[in-house]
Amino acid sequence: MTGRNLITPVQNTWCPGCGNFSLQFALKSVLGELEQSGTSLDDVVLVTGIGCHAKMSDYLNVNSFYSLHGRTIPAAIGIKLANPRLKVICCAGDGDCYAEGLDHLIFAAKRNADITVIIHNNRVYGLTTGQYTPTSPLGYRGRSTPGGTTEFPLNPLELMLASGATFVARGYTRKMEQLRSLVKQGLLHRGFSFIDVLQICATYNDMTGYYNDRIYDLEDHDVTGFEPAFRKAREWDYNNDARIALGLFYRQVMPTYEDRIFAHPPDNTDRRKRIDEILLEKT
Ligand code: SF4
DSSP states (O other), X not given: OOSOOOBOSSOOOSOTTOTHHHHHHHHHHHHHHXXXXXXXXXXXXXXXXXXXXXGHHHHBOSEEEEOOTTOHHHHHHHHHHHOTTSEEEEEEEHHIIIIITHHHHHHHHHHTOSOEEEEEEOSSBTTTTSBOOTTSOTTOOBTTBTTOOOSOOOXXXXXXXXXXXXXXXXXXXXXXXXXXXXXXXXXXXXXXXXXXXEOOBTTTBOOHXXXXXXXXXXXXXXXXXXXXXXXXXXXXXXXXXXXXXXXXXXXXXXXXHHHHHHTSTTHHHHHHHHHHHXXXXXX
16 A cells, blocks of 8 residues: 555544654655655554553554553564564653553563654643653652652663663653654664654643753764763753753664574474465465
8 A cells, every 4th residue: 555644534532732743744754755765555564552652543544553561662572583574663651651661661671672762741740630750850740749759860871871772862742853863763773763852741740841941952972982971961851950951872883683583493494484375375
């Protein structure tokens, strides 16, 4: 199928002003471009977790899989191993992937699994009406913390760099063109691509003013250097009031998890052959 309408007719229930709309637009736009340059959208799979972000599975007209809370990544890696030809995208929330699913995220980065993980990081549990997540700001007052959180937020970029991710970026839902570009670069990256997106939750944690006062674009930044990337990732630790860098922090080309799995004869050669046979039988 080509030139398909990438937005489904399902009624959209995101709140007005929600940053998820920007992410939907970015994905739609990038997938449309990839299709024009020869990628079949039949070879794209979107995996979502549980949360407001997960409605992307309902609203984006590609193969999709609603996984369990925190389990986007094992589902995505399983799909990729079963058919390495597929382009597998995980959309996950901060409450989803930085809490219950954190171990999966770390191991996917460590393995350099060839999937793209986009975190809709609104720094709150929006779907369940405003509980704090691992990236909520210190002092965040929500349903479960009426007196304010007493925990410092996690710095996901630092964690991903330390875990071995080969593509690490940060976007913002109010910087559309840059977000689109990061999503495209992430999808074209061979290996584990991680994009943390500062996503506005207009209803429970609207940080637009805070972000707008602090963001700047990474320029003259060596994306091949681990140390510069780490320094930049630590510059704003989700808690201090430093400026917030946006863009691509780090990129490396390394063998992927799938390369290594399928490169060990004889068992995996046979396995690879069998997968090809199964795929042929189905077409
Ligand atoms: Fe978006 Fe927040 Fe509304 Fe969820 S609760 S749809 S994240 S604005």
